[in-house]
Every structure is written in C-alpha cells, then in structure tokens.
Amino acid sequence: MKTYVFLLVILKVSGRIRFSTAENPCCSFPCQNGGVCMTMGHDNYLCDCANTGYYGDYCETATFWQGLKNLLRPHPDTTNHLLTDPGYKWIWDVINNIPFLHSVLMRLIYLLRAEMVDSPAVYTSAHTYVTFEAAANTSYFMRGLPPVPTDCPTPMGVAGKSELPDVDYLVERLFRRHTFTAETYGSNLLFTFFAQHFTHMFFKTDVNRGAGFTWGGHGVDVSHIYGPEKDTENKLRAFKDGRLKTQTINGEEWPPLISQSPVKMLYPANVPREKQFAIGHEFFGLLPGLFVYATIWLREHNRVCDVLKSVHPEWDDEQLFQTAKLVILGETIKIVVEDYVQHLSRYNFKLTFEPELLFGQSFQYQNRISVEFNHLYHWHPLMPDRFNISGRLYEMPEFLFNTDVALEHGLTTMVDSFARQPAGKMTYHNHANVTLEVAKDTILQGRQLRLQPLNEYRKKFRLHPHTSFGDLTDDREIAEDLERLYGDIDAVEFYVGLMVEAHRPNSMFGPTIIEVGGPFSVKGLMSNPICSPKYWRPSTFGGDVGFDIIKTASLKKLFCRNLKGECPPVSFSVPMATDPVSQCEDEDCLKVEL
C-alpha cells in the first residue's frame, strides 16, 4: 500500500527520485525552469515539473511547444539591446507611429512581463513550500523564490562558505562612495525623489514584525498622498469641495502642519512642532525632495477637485474627493509608465499606459509586493552628498528633516534646482555616507529572509547565471574581493550582486535589476483596479473631463500647472545645452483645460 501511494506520487509529478548526500537535498536548487523541489524522505527529492512546459528529472527538457516558444522569444539581453541601442532608434521611430503595430507590441510587453509574476502569490518568507497563507495573509510581502531551507550546509544552500562575509567590510569595500559618480545618462534629482516618493507608498517593511512583513497595501494605492488608512485621510481632508487641507506660507500653498492635521509623522525630537508638516506618508518629512512631491500632488488634487466641481456642481464633498482621488491615482500610473519607466528603461520604443490593451486577455487584476522587489529598489546610490539649491549648497545633514529649505526657496526654485542636479550612478562605490547604514541593513535583512543567491534569481528571470566573478562585475578589485569572500559565484547574495553587477550598454541599472524589476513593476501598475474594465471608463473619473486629465497627464503638466512663475525645465534628465529654453513650447502644458 505504502509503495503504491509512493509510486502514485512519483507518476503524478512526473519526475524521478534523486539521491543526494546533502542534509536537505533541495539545498542545491536542483530543479530547473520553475520546477518545484519537494523532499521525499530524509535524503531524496523530486522535481515537480507540472505546468512549467518542461519535463525530465530536473525539469531540464522543454516540451515541443515550450521549445518553440523559447525559440521565438529572444534572450532578455537581445531584447534589451534591440530596444535601447541607438542604432535601432529609427526602426522604433517608425513602429511608434504605426498604431496597430505599437499596440500589438505594447500588449506583448504587458503580458510577457506580467506573466513572470506569480498571481496569486504562492510563497512568503515564512515557508520554503507553498501555503494557503501565502495567498491569503497580506501582512507578508510575497516572494518570487522561496527562502533557502534552514537545514542546508551553507547559508546560500550548498554553494560557498559556511559563513557569509562580514557586512561592515562589504559595505566599506563595495558600497562607500569616495568620489561622486554621476548617473551616465543624465538622470537628475527630480528622478531620484520621484523614485523614492512613488515607491514608498508600497515598500513599507513592518520592522516590528520582521523583514518579511509589510504594513502597506500591495500596489499603487496613493497612500503616500492620502495616508495609510481612513483616519489619516480624514485628518488630511478639508471636507469642502473634495479638497485636501493646505496652508499658505510666503504666498504659496503647502501641506498643513500636524497641529492642523494631527496625523502620525516621524520627525526627530529636534524638529519643532510648528515645522512638522502633515503628509500622507509618515517618513516624508525626511527630505525636502519628498516634501516637494507631496506638495505638488496636494496642489494637483485640489486643482482636479475644482475642475470636477465646475462640471459637477451637483456633487457633494465626498463624491468630489473620491473621484479626484481616482483621477490622481490614474495620473500617477500614467506618469510612472510614460515618463518614469520610459526614462529609466531607456527604451526607444514608446511606452504607453493603455489598460484597454489587456481587456479580454488572461490577466489577473490583483497584485502583491514582493520582498525581492523591495530590496532591488534600494536605489540609494542615486542620492548625492550635497544639494545645490539655486547656487546654495546644503550638505546632507543640513538637508535632512529641513522643510525650511523648500519654504525659503519656494517650490519653483526647488524643482528647477532638482532638475539641474545630476543623480548618482546606480553602482558600487557610490553610496552617500548617510545611506551606508541602510545598505548594511538591507544585506542583513536579506540574510534573515534567507533570500536565494543572485544566480537563482537570474535563472528564474531568464538570464544566464554568472559563471565567474569577472562575469558578474567589471571592477577587477571587487571581483577578486568577492571571490575571496564568497568562494563561489553561486553563493553571491542578491543585493550585493545587484549593486556590483556590470551594466549592459545603454542601461541605468545592472541587468538583474532590470529583468527582475520589470515584471514586478509592469504587473503592479497594470493590475491596479482602475485598469479593469468596470473602472476604466469615463464615468469613474467624473466623465470625459477626468478621464482626459488621466489620459493626457505628464510629469511636465503635473508641475507646470501647479507652480508659480515660469515653469522650470521639468524632466527626469538634467537639461542639455541643446534643449529648447522653454520646455512648454510645443505643449499646452500651462493651459488648464476644462
């Protein structure tokens, strides 16, 4: 009977039992191509290849159809080259102007990226195997790959040494910035603060519970503007015409103080109460750059309310507020796809936000934030050491928690200065002093979470595993250091690997950040409820007036419509000497349409 059940299991999962000497035979990550390693007794395992398109003892052989798919689908390195190499730009310029062809490709990008993310979630940091809780308990970040089992010979499975390198040494040797390296393609601080501002609405590690938990929602919920729950939202609302509370200082609109909107904020004790501003995210007093974005979205919300009210004088405060919030959410995604992701991908293909392209496709309108996505988004090297606001230099310590900087210079000058100052390059030896501690924490959290090695993530996201340390990084000294410290390329930790990885040509980031981040990003953006057919129609947003605000939103308009005086060169790149003086020339960006 026992043998019978045993055989049945084997037949059902169509693999064969392997023998291994390791304590937990799954420690060597033997199953390929998404196959699941299941232990069978104390020293056997079995690869479950079901629904992967592969078969064989290790799920190493593609089925006919999968083989054909693989043949047709180029390697990510090739795709990236085609999309970013200046030599092919003319082809994309043509394709971008053929609507039918553009739509086909845009849909393909949405689908191929999103299908790499498990939906519903199957893993969290609490178990190395599938649990129902992974799908149901949203207090957990999800996981792209399950944790390394705890009963393995080494912390990274079977590869490498029995102890991981000293984290202080790693940070000092690999991360510390000695001289500032600017981002290669001209990204600026407007980009840097956008990245931080936007992503902190969903990267919210619940440190009290542990590195695997989140206190946030699981996607674009604009909670960084309206607060994490209803109570905060109510405190930020003016309860008049849908608007949010503001105050006027030096003739400009700013967020209210916590005395006016008593929400929970995290300010250090030395910041007086009359300088503590109330913002949707408790950390956003940290940097004037975050304060700038908080203010601009606040003004935009109130502007949208006024537009909606002019068309709907019959609506009460509640309907105006709720609808304006949906418009702001839509504008956010539009700007993220068409300005932000367009900029950071460096694609010559024009990315567009068109939810209707997914109607009728097999696509899940649900999302979970993964802990790997959070880790790879620790883009602290983007931060410079000092800030040049209109010629006045602020060293980092003077800038932190100092909202006076923004009030004194005014929002327009802040935006102008951020647009002109280069961001740092996302690479090794480029962490500012204040962020070294964060880098250290990230590595330590990765260890607590037992994140699988970089190479396992590369395989999962269709990249070739690195074969040597020289293959991983272009810095010889770092390669030698890492070889000595880790002993085996298959033992390099996720975050450390991401930060030292050599960039492909025409890339702002290493290839693993792009290929792992891309799917989580596309999935997170396009699975938003507002992208689903019952939401994505004019009436949801107050009619054509609101729908059009979303469909024509851009970074430039977001700023230029809400700033006093001449609009600065709003863009995610520092202005080039060759740029036209006024960026508003060819657009009606200053005109407020009704």
Ligand code: HEM
């Ligand atoms: C001077 C600028 C910055 C400072 C001082 C700073 C500081 C911090 C601190 C103290 C944490 C808490 C994490 C910990 O210690 O475990 C953190 C987390 C984080 N930071 Fe930054 N950061 C800065 C800029 C940025 C930028 C530009 C990004 C780009 C996207 C970024 C992305 C993140 C992410 C994703 C987290 C994890 C958040 C979470 O899960 O709660 N940070 N940062």
Ligand SMILES: *[C@@H]1O[C@H](CO)[C@@H](O)[C@H](O)[C@H]1NC(C)=O
């Ligand atoms: C989620 O998991 C955590 C940790 O085990 C637990 O404290 C919490 O109650 C769970 N939440 C739900 C809704 O089950």
Ligand SMILES: *[C@@H]1O[C@H](CO)[C@@H](O)[C@H](O)[C@H]1NC(C)=O
């Ligand atoms: C600061 O920015 C101004 C332009 O606003 C520029 O002229 C000046 O050279 C910059 N200073 C430094 C030290 O980068």
Ligand SMILES: *[C@@H]1O[C@H](CO)[C@@H](O)[C@H](O)[C@H]1NC(C)=O
């Ligand atoms: C970096 O921070 C340390 C304290 O953490 C401080 O002693 C040192 O002077 C700082 N270095 C620079 C260049 O700011």
